[in-house]
Amino acid sequence: MKTAILSAALMLASTVAMAQKSNFQLKVDLKNFNSDSVLVYKGRNVKMDTVLVKNGKFTYSANLGKAAGYVFLSPEAYRGAGQFMFNLPCVPGEKAEVKGDAKTRFDISGSKFYQQYHEVDVLLENANKELRDYEASLNQRIKNGEAQQTIMTEYEQKAPALQKAKDDKIFDFVKQHPDYEACATIFEQFDDVSKMEKLQSLLSENVKNGRMKAFYQPMIDMAKKRAEAEEKAKKVQAAGVEAPDFTLKDIKGNDFKLSSLRGKIVVLDFWGSWCGWCIKGMPKMKEYYEKYKGKFEILGVDCNDTEAKWKAAVEKHQLPWIHVYNPKDSKVLSDYAVQGFPTKIVIDANGKIIKTIVGEDPAFYTLLDEVLGK
Template sequence: MKNKSKLTLLAMLTCACTNQNSYNLTGEISGLKNDSIIVYMIDPITKKATNTDTVAVKDNKFAVNIPDSSLTSLYIIEKPKGNETIRTYDNPLFLFLPGEKMKIHGDIDNLSASGTEIYDKLNEAKDITNKEDELKGVRKMFTEAHLTQNQKAIDSLNVIIKELNAQLSTSKLNYIKNNPNSILSGYLFQNLRTADGIEAEKLLGENLKNGVLGKLISNFAFNYRMFDSMENIKPGKPAPNFKLKNLDGEYMTLDSFKGKYVLLDFWGTWCGPCKKGMPDMKKYYAKYSNKMEIVGICCRDTEKEWREGVEELQLPWTNLYNGQSDEIISSYAVLGYPTKILIDSEGKIVEISLGESEDFYKKLDELFRE
């Protein structure tokens, strides 16, 4: 952060706590040893800090105006003095919606929020909050067990944490089932078990998916589908079907290549390693094109960029356009680029390779060399 912008933000954030009604984030925090806190503002999608600054606390109270042009997560800790080590806390990330006014209260080790629709509804959902409190207490014991290297306690607490997480996820799912259009349901959609998340996505109202929480919901939905797919995208498992357009504008599916091996290559013109590996791809396509078809699936490009990239790189195999869609990315659990997935003539996965790998090409030689 440049000095000028930092000073401007500091002036905006740091204040005494008089006339709290004029601020969008106020609070009363006990248990502080020092006279200031640090407010981290985090993008809930990328998980990256967008702003960080110090806020004065007087008589346990503080009041600040934070930028509210977009959805923001807030994390609050005590600011250390001098050479003191920064203490971290098991406090939640508070989700702050544009235009809202939020109140933070409690001990610095156990903060809560109120004043917004999400947190006022959450505070009434005792089945959920009680499980969150219980889980927080067990996690504290787990941390202490690690510090004392008590392996027996660590193993026992691990089992309890797993069970409590499952119970909490079930409670959240039940709330979503009963309140599919509540904004709290959109908030609770975060951090569910994979199976619960997949079920919950089908239940959430369109008002939530198209509203202020839309991107957050979409991001978690993608992750749930990805984690679910990772259980199925393994050698020996059937490969998911797809439907994508080729260079002639015709739709093609996995079944279009039935009867021969198919090598799916997930790539993009923006991906340096993808383009660097094309000469080897061409070499092996020339060697084994009578036994397998390479199907390039271009992702995260515009159609113009895709077409120009295929022309520039002179890619001789089948080229399909996926664009910005996440459907095939999640169904094939594509974690990075390039990803190569070899599928046999019966539609079952043979090999998966992330990045460029000499071992992958050796596998092709083992399979196809006469």
């Protein structure tokens, strides 16, 4: 049983005009699905097609070379105005059917693989429920005005046990159904390499080395790369490590060298005009820049952006500190092992890292008060 997710995008398996040599077929029949078309994506980035929808119904067929995750979203959802999310692994030689209500719940059925997938889907719905309900209750408490730091402390204490209970339910299911090819889709639930390897070990040899390997192996490979990057980040972002020097172009097109700020406390702010959380944090950043004016400097490092969008964002949000542009061929992100945005690295007057904070975290401002409010 799938649950319609009321948020930004509709993620769905594909629907394309029937191909003569198609080896995968999907039929969708949803109430309260009012869009007249669906955009078809392979993964989240590769657009495959646009499919017409009539009265909530559409079909999709394709000649797949291997199993892959497909995503469907309505044009409205693509623009950020949609309210329905759905994704589906598309497997050669299989037929899937989706029926139900786009605003509430819908079922996935079809050939043998999708019958198994339905069981996996029900498992995950049940396994996730306790943790999901707990997180929802915390969000409500934050909305009601309870201190975010208090909530986070409680979450850090209670969440591990809930996560373990969820994982145990998943692993128990796979132990009971090692021959289910659909169990290979569970890898999407994990980002921890050790959990992925445990899941892999529970699969039968036929599933482990069969057609679904093309679906799950890239997830394991990506998780290993993330783990390596995190290990590197622990070393290069650690307190006391000398911040790697670099030279990038400032907003006027002149070379700007990080080491030119030696003697000042510096905040390296890795951000982008496309990053919602980065932009959301700018008012607070401006407040603190004014609060401790002259006591420190911010060096904004714009990443994964065009120069035009970078300059426009600096102008639009009236960001008064120093800005440099990080081009795609730059090594700066790699040298600092930046994995998410925003990432703020506080550097002392001698060029040594004090602390690295990822995300728009109140802890960053607490740190500035500790360092600059002396």
